[in-house]
Amino acid sequence: MNPALAQLFPMLLIFGVMYFMLIRPQMKQQKDLARMQAALKKNDEVVTAGGMHGTVVNVKDAVITLRVADNVRIDVDRSAVSRRVKEGGE
Numbered sequence: 001m002n003p004a005l006a007q008l009f010p011m012l013l014i015f016g017v018m019y020f021m022l023i024r025p026q027m028k029q030q031k032d033l034a035r036m037q038a039a040l041k042k043n044d045e046v047v048t049a050g051g052m053h054g055t056v057v058n059v060k061d062a063v064i065t066l067r068v069a070d071n072v073r074i075d076v077d078r079s080a081v082s083r084r085v086k087e088g089g090e
Contacts, residue, residue, distance in 0.1 A: 037078050040064060043088025048080045055088070 044056045054066030063075050
């Protein structure tokens with residue numbers, strides 16, 4: 001085996017392991033989050049990145065309106081939603 005290739009092999013192996021253990025799962029998680037944010041609809045119960053719990057009452061292009069208490073509504077950016085607690089129906 002060529003000595004230069006023998007030195008390069010461990011680096012390629014490390015990169016391959018890093019790709020499959022770190023990079024690929026993180027890319028999948030980002031895609032899943034983007035898919036969930038795009039699919040938000042009225043009556044979904046969500047949690048924002050800041051920890052605010054609310055129910056979606058209106059969906060616009062980049063902004064959604066959350067009901068966080070009786071007669072209290074806030075507008076948040078769609079990308080601020082970190083997870084859906086419960087899927088609601090219309």
